[in-house]
Amino acid sequence: MDLKELYEKSQELLGSEVKLQGWIRNHRKQKDFGFIDFSDGTCFKHIQLVYTSDLANFEEIAKLHIGCAITVTGTLIESEGAGQDYEIKVKDIVLEGDCPEDYPLQSKGRPTREFLREQAYLRPRTNLFQAVFRVRSVTAYAIHKYFQDHGFVYFHAPLFTTSDCEGAGEMFQVTTLDLDKVASSGKVDYTKDFFGKRANLTVSGQLEAETFAMAYKKTYTFGPTFRAENSNTKTHANEFWMMEPEMAFCDLKQDMDVMEDMLKYVVKYVLDNCPDEMDFFDKFVENGLKEKLTKLINSNFTRISHHDVIDILQKAPVKWEFEPIQGEDIAKEHEKYITEYFNGPVFITDWPKDIKAFYMKLNPDNETVAAVDLEVPGAGELCGGSQREEDYDKLVKRMKEMGVPETEWYLNLRKYGGCVHSGFGMGFERLLIYLTGVENIRDVIPYPRTPGNCEY
Amino acid sequence: MDLKELYEKSQELLGSEVKLQGWIRNHRKQKDFGFIDFSDGTCFKHIQLVYTSDLANFEEIAKLHIGCAITVTGTLIESEGAGQDYEIKVKDIVLEGDCPEDYPLQSKGRPTREFLREQAYLRPRTNLFQAVFRVRSVTAYAIHKYFQDHGFVYFHAPLFTTSDCEGAGEMFQVTTLDLDKVASSGKVDYTKDFFGKRANLTVSGQLEAETFAMAYKKTYTFGPTFRAENSNTKTHANEFWMMEPEMAFCDLKQDMDVMEDMLKYVVKYVLDNCPDEMDFFDKFVENGLKEKLTKLINSNFTRISHHDVIDILQKAPVKWEFEPIQGEDIAKEHEKYITEYFNGPVFITDWPKDIKAFYMKLNPDNETVAAVDLEVPGAGELCGGSQREEDYDKLVKRMKEMGVPETEWYLNLRKYGGCVHSGFGMGFERLLIYLTGVENIRDVIPYPRTPGNCEY
Numbered sequence: 001m002d003l004k005e006l007y008e009k010s011q012e013l014l015g016s017e018v019k020l021q022g023w024i025r026n027h028r029k030q031k032d033f034g035f036i037d038f039s040d041g042t043c044f045k046h047i048q049l050v051y052t053s054d055l056a057n058f059e060e061i062a063k064l065h066i067g068c069a070i071t072v073t074g075t076l077i078e079s080e081g082a083g084q085d086y087e088i089k090v091k092d093i094v095l096e097g098d099c100p101e102d103y104p105l106q107s108k109g110r111p112t113r114e115f116l117r118e119q120a121y122l123r124p125r126t127n128l129f130q131a132v133f134r135v136r137s138v139t140a141y142a143i144h145k146y147f148q149d150h151g152f153v154y155f156h157a158p159l160f161t162t163s164d165c166e167g168a169g170e171m172f173q174v175t176t177l178d179l180d181k182v183a184s185s186g187k188v189d190y191t192k193d194f195f196g197k198r199a200n201l202t203v204s205g206q207l208e209a210e211t212f213a214m215a216y217k218k219t220y221t222f223g224p225t226f227r228a229e230n231s232n233t234k235t236h237a238n239e240f241w242m243m244e245p246e247m248a249f250c251d252l253k254q255d256m257d258v259m260e261d262m263l264k265y266v267v268k269y270v271l272d273n274c275p276d277e278m279d280f281f282d283k284f285v286e287n288g289l290k291e292k293l294t295k296l297i298n299s300n301f302t303r304i305s306h307h308d309v310i311d312i313l314q315k316a317p318v319k320w321e322f323e324p325i326q327g328e329d330i331a332k333e334h335e336k337y338i339t340e341y342f343n344g345p346v347f348i349t350d351w352p353k354d355i356k357a358f359y360m361k362l363n364p365d366n367e368t369v370a371a372v373d374l375e376v377p378g379a380g381e382l383c384g385g386s387q388r389e390e391d392y393d394k395l396v397k398r399m400k401e402m403g404v405p406e407t408e409w410y411l412n413l414r415k416y417g418g419c420v421h422s423g424f425g426m427g428f429e430r431l432l433i434y435l436t437g438v439e440n441i442r443d444v445i446p447y448p449r450t451p452g453n454c455e456y
Numbered sequence: 457m458d459l460k461e462l463y464e465k466s467q468e469l470l471g472s473e474v475k476l477q478g479w480i481r482n483h484r485k486q487k488d489f490g491f492i493d494f495s496d497g498t499c500f501k502h503i504q505l506v507y508t509s510d511l512a513n514f515e516e517i518a519k520l521h522i523g524c525a526i527t528v529t530g531t532l533i534e535s536e537g538a539g540q541d542y543e544i545k546v547k548d549i550v551l552e553g554d555c556p557e558d559y560p561l562q563s564k565g566r567p568t569r570e571f572l573r574e575q576a577y578l579r580p581r582t583n584l585f586q587a588v589f590r591v592r593s594v595t596a597y598a599i600h601k602y603f604q605d606h607g608f609v610y611f612h613a614p615l616f617t618t619s620d621c622e623g624a625g626e627m628f629q630v631t632t633l634d635l636d637k638v639a640s641s642g643k644v645d646y647t648k649d650f651f652g653k654r655a656n657l658t659v660s661g662q663l664e665a666e667t668f669a670m671a672y673k674k675t676y677t678f679g680p681t682f683r684a685e686n687s688n689t690k691t692h693a694n695e696f697w698m699m700e701p702e703m704a705f706c707d708l709k710q711d712m713d714v715m716e717d718m719l720k721y722v723v724k725y726v727l728d729n730c731p732d733e734m735d736f737f738d739k740f741v742e743n744g745l746k747e748k749l750t751k752l753i754n755s756n757f758t759r760i761s762h763h764d765v766i767d768i769l770q771k772a773p774v775k776w777e778f779e780p781i782q783g784e785d786i787a788k789e790h791e792k793y794i795t796e797y798f799n800g801p802v803f804i805t806d807w808p809k810d811i812k813a814f815y816m817k818l819n820p821d822n823e824t825v826a827a828v829d830l831e832v833p834g835a836g837e838l839c840g841g842s843q844r845e846e847d848y849d850k851l852v853k854r855m856k857e858m859g860v861p862e863t864e865w866y867l868n869l870r871k872y873g874g875c876v877h878s879g880f881g882m883g884f885e886r887l888l889i890y891l892t893g894v895e896n897i898r899d900v901i902p903y904p905r906t907p908g909n910c911e912y
Binding site: 002004021022023024040041042067068069071096097098099100103121122124125130133134136137138140141144148151153154155156157158159160161162163172173174175176177179180182183184185186187188194195196197199201208211212214215216217218223224226228230238239241248249390409412413414415416417418419420445446447449451452453454455456 | 458460477478480498523524552553554555559578581586589590592593594596597604607609610611612614616619628633635638640641642643644651652653655657664667668670672673679680684697705868869870871872873874875901902903905907908911
């Protein structure tokens with residue numbers, strides 16, 4: 001039986017014999033009895049095993065180490081101790097896999113997150129990471145459920161690409177050339193490479209997703225993405241997951257409607273389906289986390305143009321580190337101020353065209369584009385999107401201006417039955433950081449890849 | 457409104473005005489009226505738009521090309537024509553995006569799949585690929601739903617790896633070294649590469665998934681996988697998706713239970729949720745497809761050892777191209793025979809150790825391992841799995857014998873609370889080929905990557 005199932009059926013199982021398989025998380029032994037803190041990983045809750053000296057193998061049980069894998073049979077009873085409803089009175093414990101005392105996760109002292117990053121293969125056994133990676137799983141599912149329930153077709157964007165439509169500078173190159181031979185021969189012959197030309201790992205599936213939007217009306221990607229950014233910050237990883245919905249017959253306003261609705265749905269789903277994990281984060285990681293998230297669900301997101309935001313910032317009684325200027329980007333301090341000003345999430349729309357991507361729809365003012373960033377209290381920018389330029393000629397003009405290759409198939413989407421369409425992208429780990437309160441992206445990815453770090 | 461919604465609520469909408477946005481798939485015009493075959497991609501079904509010469513813009517509507525994006529308003533009425541229940545009597549049609557006559561998807565003649573592969577960005581607009589890629593989406597969701605409903609934690613395996621635990625020979629290398637500089641300098645300095653050493657793209661997330669199984673009891677991966685195999689066959693792609701469940705306290709028998717249950721669930725889910733698409737495949741792609749799948753759902757999978765399979769093959773009244781031999785692999789013709797012999801799916805267990813992977817559990821006979829391949833009628837091998845070697849010393853011995861690097865963290869899973877555990881892997885595209893009857897893997901991946909082919 002799984003511990004999750006035991007808790008779900010605890011009322012009817014009370015007084016019955018149960019059998020569980022899992023691991024010893026802690027162990028306190030006395031002369032005539034002992035307590036084992038037991039977990040099988042199927043739910044956040046542990047259960048206490050109580051054993052007494054009348055058991056035939058009492059001595060062996062008393063010697064079991066933290067980390068051992070065991071099978072336990074016993075009776076589910078109400079607990080007399082504080083902080084727990086149930087415990088198991090042990091009938092028998094069988095050792096399935098020993099765990100010597102050099103096991104890095106001992107109970108003495110709380111290991112630091114830095115230490116646990118070094119032990120990444122063991123850290124999901126700790127409470128913090130057990131909670132983080134289950135929330136990661138449930139959040140991923142919530143995203144799929146939202147989009148599938150709303151008629152979106154899941155699109156697997158290709159990861160290998162030979163196009164460099166989006167910022168080739170930060171791409172990883174993929175090759176089967178023997179680099180030693182490249183070095184010794186003195187030349188690079190891409191006709192001998194696997195795809196017959198230079199290939200990279202994609203930085204976004206959006207452009208390809210647009211081809212699906214023009215066939216299914218609503219589509220979304222959700223998959224890994226790669227950026228060769230040489231940044232060692234708390235929010236950068238070189239391999240991360242991203243979702244990118246794309247919708248035909250959808251303008252910027254409707255795009256924001258979906259962003260708002262989707263985000264509220266996912267946050268609510270996680271609060272509803274991971275109550276123990278969210279309680280833990282609220283208590284030990286970010287005080288007020290649940291209140292922050294509940295407030296988001298119940299708020300109406302403000303919608304305001306970049307121009308009006310700069311106006312507010314310029315009039316604010318604040319001494320800025322970076323002066324807010326019309327036509328320019330906004331800084332972290334500005335994001336923070338504006339969400340506090342409106343006391344909730346803020347969609348900032350209609351950005352200066354020069355600081356945004358080539359594919360965003362040019363507004364009638366010829367100065368701004370129909371782009372949007374979502375700023376949320378306590379996290380800043382959570383995601384961004386735009387209406388796409390559906391006018392063939394205007395798109396060609398922007399590509400020329402910005403030096404982007406004029407990819408034929410992408411332009412043809414505007415030629416063959418194109419229409420108003422929009423989409424957005426959300427970094428999955430950024431969402432997880434917001435949901436869990438865990439600050440470092442290295443702690444929400446099972447095996448994070450950062451510059452110089454590619455273990456496991 | 458989406459066309460999907462219109463069909464769901466057709467009874468109550470009958471006689472009302474509706475508004476749809478989508479594309480013209482075909483257009484037949486007469487002197488005083490015309491028929492437009494309309495689709496918006498939200499469901500497999502199209503709907504017929506009927507317009508008459510009393511409309512103010514009759515002449516413009518009559519000129520609309522195949523492929524145009526339009527907004528149509530009109531009344532939902534019962535159809536008098538054969539083959540459809542409803543049609544829309546047009547009140548107005550607004551052109552949203554034109555489509556010139558050089559549009560590659562004209563109605564004259566059915567384009568070949570080879571031609572459509574060249575037009576990969578347009579092919580989801582055809583009936584066949586519209587059906588294939590929606591089934592791909594729904595199948596992916598069914599897999600997530602099965603595992604999440606059964607308490608599995610979704611694990612995102614890392615794709616960059618510096619380990620070469622599994623067949624490094626067929627890996628793509630990932631680098632940020634400037635290859636031109638490598639060539640001109642005459643040497644490869646991996647300390648200057650992004651991760652400070654040679655890095656590749658993973659061929660399997662299984663080993664890392666085992667770390668999650670030891671923390672959550674049940675976990676699964678579902679993500680892209682890469683193999684640099686230089687094979688140009690109907691079943692090989694170099695970038696594909698794979699799912700890999702991994703379960704602690706689970707032996708080979710329980711592993712097979714999950715494989716059988718999961719597969720039946722997914723097949724049933726797709727039949728239930730994509731009835732129109734499956735009818736289409738049954739009619740136009742593989743006659744008898746639905747019967748094949750329904751039979752699978754209702755069958756009990758046979759379980760038989762590799763040894764006994766070879767016995768049956770050797771006694772069979774068949775002239776084999778490849779002679780079945782004890783201790784050796786079985787060929788495609790054998791797979792076919794054995795599923796016909798048992799008239800249903802067959803689990804072949806306990807394979808000769810020398811033809812299987814190092815991590816599979818050695819049986820007491822010291823000759824075979826606790827591995828399983830699932831063979832299904834009409835497709836051969838669909839997936840494979842094994843109980844993993846949980847004995848530290850035996851695993852080290854197998855690693856040495858097979859020349860596999862003795863990766864410390866992987867071995868430590870056997871040292872720190874290891875236990876009996878099992879898992880399996882299923883190629884997602886192989887499943888899709890089985891589900892749709894479409895034979896070529898290039899036709900079930902939106903943008904397939906094969907040797908020399910990396911477009912879009």
